[in-house]
Amino acid sequence: MSREGSSKELSATTHGSDVLTDGLKRRGGTNNRAVAFKVSHVLVSIFFGWLFFVHATGLFLFTKGFLLTRLVLDNRSSCEVLPNGLPSRDISEGCWHPRTFKRAVVIIVDALRYDFTVPFLPIEHHTASKHYHDNLPFLYATALQNPEKAFLLPFIADPPTSTLQRLGGLTAGNLPTFIDIGSNFAGQATEEDNLLVQLKDQGKKIVHLGDDTWHALFPGYFDSNLTHAYDSFNVWDLHTVDNGVIEHIFPLLENQKSLGWDIVFGHFLGVDHAGHRYGPDHPAMGEKLRQMDNVLQRIAQSIDDETVLVVMGDHGMDPKGDHGGESDEEVEAALWVYSNRPRFGRLLKDHVQPPSNAKVRPVEQIDFVSTLSLLLGLPVPFNNLGSPIPEAFLRHTPATGQDQENLAKVNSLVFQQMQRYQSRYAESREFSESSSTKSLRDQFMSITSFDARLNEVFSQWHSQTVAMYRQLWANFNLQNMAVGLGVLVLGLVVLLLSSGASPRNNEDQLLRTLKGIAVGSFAGSVLAIPGLISDFTLAQATSVAGPLCLATVGSVLGALIAIFSAVPSLGFPSRTSIWTWLGLLFTLSQAAGFASNSYTIHEDTILTFLLGTFGAITLLSSLRQTVESDRVLGTYHSVLFLILTRAASYSRLCREEQMPGCRSTFYASQTSSTSATWQLLIPCLSAIVLPEIVKAFYKGTASYVGTANFWIGFCFRTGLSLVAMYWTVDSADNGEWFAEQFSSSTLKTISITIARCVFAIAVPIGFSTFIWAKPCVDISVLNLPSPSAVGDSKPHVTILGYANAFGSRYFLLIPVFVLSIVVLLPPMGQYSLALCAWQILCLLEILDTNGLIIDAVAQPFIGPVVLAMLGSYHFFKTGHQAVLSSIQWNAAFVPLRTIRYPWSPILIILNNFGPQIMCAAAVPLTVLWKRPISKEGLRGFWSDIMRSCVAHLLYYATIQVATTMWAGHLRRHLMLYRVFMPRFLMASGVLLIVDLVLIIFALGGTRVTGSSVAEIFGY
Template sequence: MEADQFETSAITRRIAKQQQMQQQARTKVKQQKLRLTFMGYVIVLIFLAIVQIIGVAFFSMGFLLTRNVLPDIADCNINDSCIPPKFDKAVLLVIDALRFDFAIPIEGSNEYYHNNFPILNQLAQKDNAVLLKFMADPPTTTLQRLKGLTTGSLPTFIDAGSNFDGDHIDEDNWVLQLHKQNKSIACLGDDTWQALFSNYINPDLSFPFDSLNVWDLHTVDNGVIKHIFPLLDKSQRNQWDVLIGHFLGVDHAGHRYGPTHYAMKEKLNQMNELLIKIIAELEDNTLLIVMGDHGMDHTGNHGGDSLDELESTLFMYSKNKKFNKKDKSHYDISDKGKNYRWVNQIDIVPTISLLLGLPIPFNNLGYPIDEVFSNDLELAQAAHKSVQQLHSFRIKTPDLSSKLNEDYLSFIQNYTDHGKDKTRHQDLVEQAKRYQFTSLEECKSLWATFDMKLIYIGLTILFLSLTFLLTYARSIPSVRVSTMSFEFIGSVIAMCLLGLVISLSIYIVLKPVDFSLNKCLATGAAAGIIIGFWAPVMDRFSLNWLWHQTIDFFLYNFNSYSFAGLLFVFSHCVIFASNSFVVWEDKMISFFLISFGFCCLYGVSIKTGLPKEQKILGLMHALTFILLTRLTSMIDLCREEQRPYCVPTFISSWWSILLLHGSTYILPAMIMSFYNLSGSYHSAAPLWIGTGLKFLMFMNAAHWSIEYIQNSDYFNANNIYISTALLKSLNLAIARIVLFVGLILANYSWSKGPLCVKLEFSQNEADINTEENEEVDVPKTANILGYGNVYGSSYFLLLLNFAVAIMLVTKPLGAISLNMLIIQILSLLELYDLLNIRKNLVAPIIFGLLAYQHFFSTGHQATLAAIQWEIGFMTTETIVFPFTHLNIILNTFGSFFIVCLAIPLITLWKIVPSNKPITVLSQIITNITTLLTYIAITGLSSLIFAAHFRRHLMVWKIFAPRFMLSGLLIILLNIFIIIVPLAFGTGKVVTQVNRIFGK
């Protein structure tokens, strides 16, 4: 009997073991299938990203203008193009961002940037000095301005992108001409000069300093001061013929503090005292030129074309030469700069060249400045040389050579006949000016010629990628998409290779002059990828089937929320049809979001079947979302076109620092309350939220508190000593710790960490109520706390890791905005669950609108001037790749990155572990691709209207920067979503939950 029992027990164990092995095998197969499906999705999205990046690249090449530089070099021996020099030496001092009103008296003003640099205006009252308003050409970035100040040509918009990559100038310029005449050039300060003119500057007299650390006000200026006075000493004057000094303190004070800060007064006073000392050291035969390369706006930034950014300063002085002052009737009248004449910045190029006996650079478009020539005869001679140079340039330039010939011949004839007649000199000068002005306007028109072929190719590629993205996201059922991923991959690879071969063959046979090999291959690759996507769809389904799928979607899945989502997308797209709407995009986005908040409020109030507690909670979530959206909309960094109807509130002040410290405790408490709603505040959650998040947010607040103390006027104005070196080192340490923990250590720990669940054992009360002395075995029941939100609670911790790093590189009010963004996201997730709209297309669209709203509320606009370059130096003292660039990217696009991380939560929030993880993954992909579709649609609309309005007066001020923002979003968000939320975040959570709870 015992033997039979033993044998039965053995058989039972074997059967149980076999069943366990079969279950493990099934689980292993499921996990392997999940990994393969996941890998397929990632590869498909990578190919889609490649196509969209190619489309953006083609459009950008056609839209962002470039200039064909003529290689010719002017020569004194050609057409007798030089005149005897008036000066033997020149000292050129560039005070970066010296706005014109910084240098002239402004009565009654108490601003720190007024009346603290008086020496220029004082000397200009004499006959041996002249002070002029110096009008820059946009873009007002230093590299482009230096190109214009040395070559006399106009930069195109694409040049702005190379401001941090100063390539050697490959066109004629007066620095090159000095070198040709064996003149020695000393250069001190901004290292941009070294990058542009390294072949021409005397290496023994070159002292460059890093120019892009805008938080450093003194290193460059102190370096110039250290070296300039020894070079001005009598014993070393013979070592140089032209001395260039480029000061950056004023510009950096503006970038860091704005023009209204006490630091601006200190820098202007320093420049004033320095100039007095330099003038005392000058020789009689030396020309002193002091200039700004651009101005700055009310925030201290530059790059655009507002009046404050364009108005700079030009001052010229000589100890014994008189200048030909203009009559006051020739001067403009304005609030800032009354009775001061204005000249174009490119006019300095022929002026310097003629004064130093150089030929005018071949590509110059400027005209000599009247004041520096002491009489009308000299001015007529300068006009003659200028017209000769302009004509030489015109006859070598396509589309210009046949124009204005008669005007040129008329001027030459008049100069030949009347050049010695004093009474006709003024007429000759006026005729020359008209010729130069007409030439300049023609060149501006010529360089505004867009390559429509590349623009259309780019738009076509983006449109075709969008059609598949729409089909992939919504038309094909998500379950079928998961089974087709590898069909897409094989087809795409095959068709991509075919496209490359065909495009290469076409290039070899046709050899198109205006279409390079790279462009041909990119076109073939894009076409092959798109055809490769559509081939499996057409093989598996027909267009008729897809059409019916779309109709079924609208008939059976379409409701008021779907209609609202489509309405928001359509409204956002048509914004780009008007420059006024683009300017006020931030307010329109807020209106869309508040409207959706009221839709949710109404939806919860009328929803039947909800318990009373759930309904009250839903109403509170909707009201919270509406309130936070309204508060966020009140944080403004007004762009120039919004004034005076917009009052900027995005400022750093003591109360914003206090709010930042308060949020250190408020945000973790709010997140904890949301976790408690689903019983998920267990295991990893208290460590991440109660300890880690709170500590890192405190570090962020401490960083910005120290920064506020360093920037405070109070300590500077009252001469209270603060060890700036110690505070700077402490701030660098804090920033590095937070970014390292937030982006690396916390994410690594999260990838290895546990889920936010807890196993709790409980006993039945009836079994416990036994007699005191009775010994019984009381059965226990196991409960898994947090089981109902096991996916979402764990994944949300990843979002917090990145959010806290992004908050660090965001200014205080911007960090407060991101705090509200996180609560808005959690409120929306609860509303999506209550209203059962997590699968509705409106869900990811509202997340996309949230990203845009917080882009604006973190101190950004679709303008170059709004880029917060100074944030790049939070973790480094100089430019260090990739840290400097990473800071700026996180600062600019941080809200979009947080929203991209939150998109999987639409599916994962408040769902129990599924025995069909592929279905969960498919729903995540649907929401991700819907967000990418929204970004692509709005981006394509922006590009289309930018191309349509390419001749619009506001194209470079409004439409071009907005298209650039759209292009960057398409590129960055595709890359980020694939790498972080999908490959790293979703993959880890879904596979871990499936491994633990899967069946």
């Protein structure tokens, strides 16, 4: 049957005897064909699995040189030895310096931004008051009224502003590196010298309350009888952790003598969770800040004269309540230090607390370690790079005013400690000081008196030294980067060549080519390993990754040799239609643009333009079709595709760099993290409209029969209805609509139950239906009068759904992904994903009416490429950006109460990369949609599928190589950590995820579909 016939006929009608006889004849040779079909699937899966290995290896090698971690020295400071190497004379009142306090209570209010703690000045800000303003007045008022007892300062965090990395800096006093962000989901124990190590070495009893991240970093350090840790990642829970800390901290303070603790760490999470859940400008944030104000007042009243109280934020939050980046609002936390007795001084002459501008007198978070260590009479940790906070060591006397002698003494100790660290570090890594730093060092050492001049020189020397280390740890291993990039480029070349290595309508040649690639890659990897016996330069360049590098490079080269051996059968894209060139143009133009930070920032707008361009071109192409039905359908779906692209652009979540020219519509407001009430109409409408849309496409080929009726008409609709119920209950919980009737815990239980029902429909029922379902065809047999003989009749078989037997059968898989993803997305994200599913169907009809379905005759790559562009486009439209702060962590708790591995990370991946996953799963439809059922059965089936998957993967691999290349080239760019590196990480993650989706779902689903159709039609 021709393509035109298959795309227009709703059914096939023929003499039953002919059909049955042909079917039986074909069934006679089914066994051999079935075996060949399965072997082809296995070989194609192995090929894409090997590509996944190549991509993963290339990324590992590149990031090994690009995302460097700093060298951690295992030396420790000792109480008995001063930092200058001399023995300590008297340690009874403090190791290096006489202690000011015997005990400490350290309170971390997670995400306590500095402007949460200072009065709101409308004249200065020119804005209206927010819910986070003037709800925590105690800290500022105390520091203003009693400057000798308390001080409040901006507390500047080093990015990345994630809790685990900040805790490492707050306890070790050293600078973070970007790669540490990856451990925020599962921290590893800190190995370097730090504040808790020194406390433990001195026999101090340490108590922890709150965020359990501390126990991931410092296992075994806390008193097990007094410590109480709570789950830290349930950002929907605003009260459990805070209430737990409050419950246990006051008995500790009231019974210090009997309990004998020396330091208490209390980590509150409610403010951070309120920001993640609602955004800072929400009544819940005001409530949490007022609660913290009351708790901190009570704690300050409960401590004795020998205890210092420290209150701090580990980071801030952006206007939407998220953090992880380096914007001013994310790095500007607050630090408040309090004592019952006058112990502190001021650098400012009038002793007045600075105004609410964090640029006035800020201190670095790394300064906290040396400050608290010396206040408690402990050694400063060996790796510390922070300087003592002047306010903690200045003294004021009525006669002489400001006395800087004590500050000069502690600055001298820290100078010696840092010199010792620098000397040890120089033994392991080569680096050189600048002439100005050396001059300041010599000048400092020449000063013999402890006075203000010494403090001034120390401040200048310390700033330049820390800047030197920041630059030193930004050095990259260019050899590793080059090798990793080379592996990725070779993988891209293999993809490009293999796009023509699956010969048209020649399954035998495809099998031979794939076997050759398998043998060549294995032989290349084995032959490359002996190179390690000698001093092979490449192995040296990649250090411990040498064997992996050599094996991968040898494997890729072996695969290339195998592919080139099939040169006569290669069908390069240059030999195909203009549509393939259009796909290449879209891919290459987008890849080239990532050299620009403004292009990367506005990538969502660029994709809107590219998809609109595709829709306009297909509209012109459709108008030129000679067959009227093709012309009408193609025009209709092209126009609809354009409208849906524009409609999807309404869903926006602006990144900071796009402001103020961008207005977010994803949540209720620019500063909110919750959906508007009217947006609840979206999941309700989706439950009604989306199944009807799918039904309409199925009815176009009379395929809405059998399994389609059950799965799409009932299960899919039921699942979407439950999604609407879930988000309604969630909004009721957020807005406290039924606070008097139902508790928040009850509503959470209801919502979790509903979410689990959605996943039950999507996963076990959905996959079972897809695997075991029959094709969406309806076969009826009628005895009709024979035209050749009066009174005689012959059976006629009518097959409804014949025109799209492959496509309608495979598409049953797509609702599984729709349900699994939309339940994790807020309403505007569901709006975008529903439009994405609709656009996929429109795209398939456009491809069919314009003759662009990949088959044995044509192989235009435009369909799979546009699917990849749709996935990337709706990534942005579902409330995500290529920045860490846009990750919707609360998705991990939609069907769960606590973090559970591996389910929680899987839920985050589904939420974050859902559109790319769904579009990758839909790639085989560019081959199967309205694919003709020919007498040759499934001949050429896997070669067409392989070409479509390769084309789809080529888009992502090209983007990934481009972002890798530009990130490496622009490694010294000011916007590296803000723009280029996050985009590189996103492209790398998407590539690996798409690899796996193609292997598991696209190829696996294709095998299920092919076997199912073959069983019915006797192939």
